[in-house]
Amino acid sequence: MIKIDSLTKYYKKNARGILDVSLEIKKGEIFGFIGPNGAGKSTTVRTLLNFIFPTSGSAKIMDLDIINDSVEIRKHIGYIPSEVNFYGDMTVEEFLHYSGSFFEVDYKEKMFALSSRLELDLSRKIEDLSFGNKKKVAIVQALLHSPEILILDEPTSGLDPLMQNTFFTIIEEEKKQGTTIFFSSHILSEVQRICDRVGIIKEGKLIKVESIEDIMNARAKKVRFKAKKDFIFEDDEIVALKRENSHISFVYTGTTEKLLELLSGNGVSDLTIIEPSLEEIFMHFYEKEGK
Amino acid sequence: MKTYIITEFKRNFKSLVLWTVIVAGLAGLMLLLFPAFEDAFSQLEDLLSIYPPEFLEIFGMGEGGLDMSNIYGWFGVEGYLFVTLIGGSYAAILGSSILSKEEEDKTIEFLLAQPISRTNILFGKIIVVAINLLLMNLVVSIILLFVFSIYGELNVTIWLLYSFAPFLLQAVFASISLLASIFVTKSRRVISMSMGLVIGMYVVDIISKLTESAEFLKYVTPYEYINAVTIVKDEMIKPLYLLLTVSIVTVALLATWRLYLKKDITV
Numbered sequence: 349m350i351k352i353d354s355l356t357k358y359y360k361k362n363a364r365g366i367l368d369v370s371l372e373i374k375k376g377e378i379f380g381f382i383g384p385n386g387a388g389k390s391t392t393v394r395t396l397l398n399f400i401f402p403t404s405g406s407a408k409i410m411d412l413d414i415i416n417d418s419v420e421i422r423k424h425i426g427y428i429p430s431e432v433n434f435y436g437d438m439t440v441e442e443f444l445h446y447s448g449s450f451f452e453v454d455y456k457e458k459m460f461a462l463s464s465r466l467e468l469d470l471s472r473k474i475e476d477l478s479f480g481n482k483k484k485v486a487i488v489q490a491l492l493h494s495p496e497i498l499i500l501d502e503p504t505s506g507l508d509p510l511m512q513n514t515f516f517t518i519i520e521e522e523k524k525q526g527t528t529i530f531f532s533s534h535i536l537s538e539v540q541r542i543c544d545r546v547g548i549i550k551e552g553k554l555i556k557v558e559s560i561e562d563i564m565n566a567r568a569k570k571v572r573f574k575a576k577k578d579f580i581f582e583d584d585e586i587v588a589l590k591r592e593n594s595h596i597s598f599v600y601t602g603t604t605e606k607l608l609e610l611l612s613g614n615g616v617s618d619l620t621i622i623e624p625s626l627e628e629i630f631m632h633f634y635e636k637e638g639k
Numbered sequence: 640m641k642t643y644i645i646t647e648f649k650r651n652f653k654s655l656v657l658w659t660v661i662v663a664g665l666a667g668l669m670l671l672l673f674p675a676f677e678d679a680f681s682q683l684e685d686l687l688s689i690y691p692p693e694f695l696e697i698f699g700m701g702e703g704g705l706d707m708s709n710i711y712g713w714f715g716v717e718g719y720l721f722v723t724l725i726g727g728s729y730a731a732i733l734g735s736s737i738l739s740k741e742e743e744d745k746t747i748e749f750l751l752a753q754p755i756s757r758t759n760i761l762f763g764k765i766i767v768v769a770i771n772l773l774l775m776n777l778v779v780s781i782i783l784l785f786v787f788s789i790y791g792e793l794n795v796t797i798w799l800l801y802s803f804a805p806f807l808l809q810a811v812f813a814s815i816s817l818l819a820s821i822f823v824t825k826s827r828r829v830i831s832m833s834m835g836l837v838i839g840m841y842v843v844d845i846i847s848k849l850t851e852s853a854e855f856l857k858y859v860t861p862y863e864y865i866n867a868v869t870i871v872k873d874e875m876i877k878p879l880y881l882l883l884t885v886s887i888v889t890v891a892l893l894a895t896w897r898l899y900l901k902k903d904i905t906v
Contacts, residue, residue, distance in 0.1 A: 359905075399751050400903040419756045427752040433745035433906070437650070449642035450753040489749075 349375045349497060349528040350396070354405035357391055366391050366552045368405070373530060378523055380543030380560075381532040388552040389532040390430060393501050396530075397427060409497065423451065426490035430502035430532075432482040436475030440485055443474055444492065451493035459492040465514060479506040487515060491522070498522065498529045504538055516542055537623075570624040571607065572597040574617045583610060599624050640759055647767045651733065658729040659775045662722055663782055669718035670786040673710055677790075696848050704868055710791040714783070714801065715867030722779055722805045723862060724841060730772055730809035731833035734816030735826060737764045738899075742824040745906040761899050765817070765892065772809045776802055796874045804865035804876055807884045811861045812837055814891035821898045858883070 350373040357365035366388040373379045383389050394400045396407060398418040407414045409421045434443055444463070448455035463470055466484040474485065483506045490498060498519075504512045519542055523529060533539050539546055540560060548556040568587070574594050585602030595618075600607050611619070687695060695704065698716050705712035738761070741747035750760060780802030787793050816833035823829040840860045847856035847863065857863040864880035 359903075394905070397752055399748065400905060401901065419754050422752060422754040425752070429748050429752075431745065431906075434749055435650070435746055436744075446642060446646055447749075447753070450755060 349373055349377070350379075350407070350409050350530060352392075352396075352405075352407040355392070355395060355402050355407055356404045357395055357400060358403045364388065364552050365403070366395070366549075369549070369552075369554045370405075371547060371554060371557065373528060375528050376523065376526045377545065378519070378529040378531055378543045380539035380546035381530060381549065382534060382536060382539050382546055383549035384534055387549045389534075389549060390501055391552075392549070393427075393499055393530070393532060396499065397422070397425070424496045426493065426495035426498045428483075428486045428490045428498075428500045428503045430505065432479075432486045434474050434482070434485060434489075436473065439471055439473055440468060440477070441470035443485065444470070444489055447489040448492050453493050455492040455494075458494060459488060462488045462491055462518070465518070466511065480508060480511065483507055484511070487518070491518070496527060498527055499532075500529065501532045502534070503531070504533070504535070512538070568599045568601040568624050569604075569607070570597065570622050571600050571611075571619070572622075573611070573619040576615050640755070640763065643755065643759075644763045644766055647737075647763055648770065651737070651767060651771060654729075654733075655771045655774060658725070659778050662726050662729070662775060663778045665721040665725065666714075666718040666779055667782045667786070669721070670710070670714060670782070670790075672717070673713045673786075673790055676713065677708060693849050697845050705871055710787055711794065711797050711801075711871045714786075715871050719801065719805075719867045722776075723808055723865065724837070726772075726775060726779075726805050726809055727812050727837045727861075728834060729775065730768075730813040731816045731837045732830050733768050733771060734813030735820050735829040735833045737768055737820075738817060739820040739824045739826045739829050742904065742906060743826050747904055748906050751904060757900050758896065761896055768813050768817070769810070772806055772813065776806050776809075779805075794874070797871060800870040800874065800876065801867075804870060807876070807881070808861040808865050810888050811864075811884055811891075814888045814895070818891045818895045818898075821895055821902065861887075 350371070352369055352371040355369045356367050359365050364386065369388075369392060371379075381389055381392065391400070395402050396409065396414055398414055398421075401415065410424060412421050414421065435446075438446065440463075444459050448459060462468075463484075466487060468481065468484045468488065472481075474482065477485065483503070487503065490500075500519075504515060507515060516538070519529065519531075523542075531539065531543055543560055545557060545559050547554050548558075572595060575596055583602070583606075585600055585606070586598045587601065589598040590596070607621075698704075705715045707713050707716055741750060751757075780798070783798055783801055784793070787798055812833065815836060816829065819832055820826070820829045823832065841862055843856050844860040844862035846853050847860065861884065864884055865876060869875065869877060
């Protein structure tokens with residue numbers, strides 16, 4: 349459905365773009381695209397939508413070229429931008445009708461249904477909406493024409509947990525109808541919740557593409573505790589080791605049993621074992637790549 | 640596409656009304672003063688004779704210039720400037736902002752994600768600019784029709800030229816401003832540049848009239864292209880100037896189009 353081939357984008361002024369990104373997304377798949385801010389997620393999305401032109405490489409969506417067939421492609425795409433900027437002087441309803449007018453399908457039923465599910469007030473002006481409500485408008489405008497592909501760039505930012513839940517339910521329904529979804533995010537937990545596969549991008553390079561299952565299996569724990577200073581670790585499963593004052597922390601990728609073995613008898617106190625942050629997961633992948 | 644153009648038109652309607660009121664109002668106001676000066680014209684001629692001829696030349700009242708005791712001459716000296724200078728300013732502001740505002744407000748990201756080509760995005764905006772400018776000139780032309788019919792004998796050619804020649808000048812300013820807005824997307828900056836052009840060209844126009852050695856400059860400035868003296872005396876716009884206008888607008892729009900098709904739009 350989406351085929352990206354050695355896509356590279358350099359910006360002028362040396363701003364980081366993306367480098368040699370290759371990727372294939374199957375029909376009906378939810379593909380998570382994760383990485384920290386500035387890693388190249390939005391650059392990839394904007395290149396796919398032809399807001400910007402690739403320096404080299406190419407990509408196809410539904411077998412159509414992202415540059416030459418851009419208009420045709422966009423008939424089948426719904427896009428939620430990370431930062432919502434719509435026409436402030438329009439009411440929500442005016443704007444959604446305007447958005448629907450670009451498509452040759454009957455969008456009204458879906459538009460009203462989605463708006464009421466998301467509890468969107470159609471009569472308000474867009475400029476008066478909160479960040480979260482603007483995001484809801486973005487969700488409705490992306491879905492109202494029932495696109496075959498959804499490109500979502502940080503879609504949940506600004507939504508309260510209840511609305512996030514509604515949003516994920518909507519996305520899961522779309523998937524059931526065979527919609528292919530490209531889901532860009534820096535929040536691992538939401539990617540884990542709905543995605544089939546994930547690609548990890550850092551500093552413009554796609555460093556890993558894994559199924560969620562594999563990520564779950566390889567899922568690391570962050571371990572932090574107080575210990576004697578001469579405590580020495582020698583274990584292949586330890587990454588991102590840090591010492592801060594009297595505390596030691598690291599990410600452990602082995603089994604829990606082995607971890608407990610390692611820690612016992614070493615005067616460990618004040619122990620916490622938590623989910624690592626995305627950055628720490630990256631470290632895990634990075635160090636593995638290095639080996 | 641239809642909804643897009645209508646939406647664009649609505650979005651720019653308020654400023655169209657405002658600018659039209661200013662331009663048509665000032666032109667109308669100057670025309671209403673004509674009867675008062677018509678009677679006093681013999682004194683006015685004496686009064687004017689004390690000014691240096693160069694001064695009169697600027698206002699089209701020099702040798703072979705306009706006769707102010709006639710409504711057409713009066714408008715050429717006293718009202719036409721508002722339509723060209725202020726109407727030109729509106730054209731420059733509209734041309735500068737119609738595209739750059741989308742990038743500045745980041746709304747272009749929405750538009751580019753819809754199934755509409757960049758060519759059509761641009762085409763729709765150019766259509767709206769053209770319609771707005773024509774509407775403004777149409778309102779002025781209605782006022783002119785009334786006033787010319789009341790205070791003189793209606794000369795249809797001069798009336799039409801006075802009504803729509805400013806559109807040519809406005810089209811030049813709007814298309815150059817549009818081209819500039821491809822490079823400079825901060826609308827405040829591109830508007831100041833375009834206003835500089837509108838006023839700068841007016842200054843060039845004055846210099847070309849005052850200084851014989853700088854006469855060649857008249858080919859550069861659109862104010863000369865639609866000179867009131869030519870309109871009233873020759874009842875025409877010189878073919879060379881018409882050709883220049885069409886060429887400038889065509890080249891500016893084509894360049895805008897080529898550049899916009901290839902532009903990286905990051906918001």
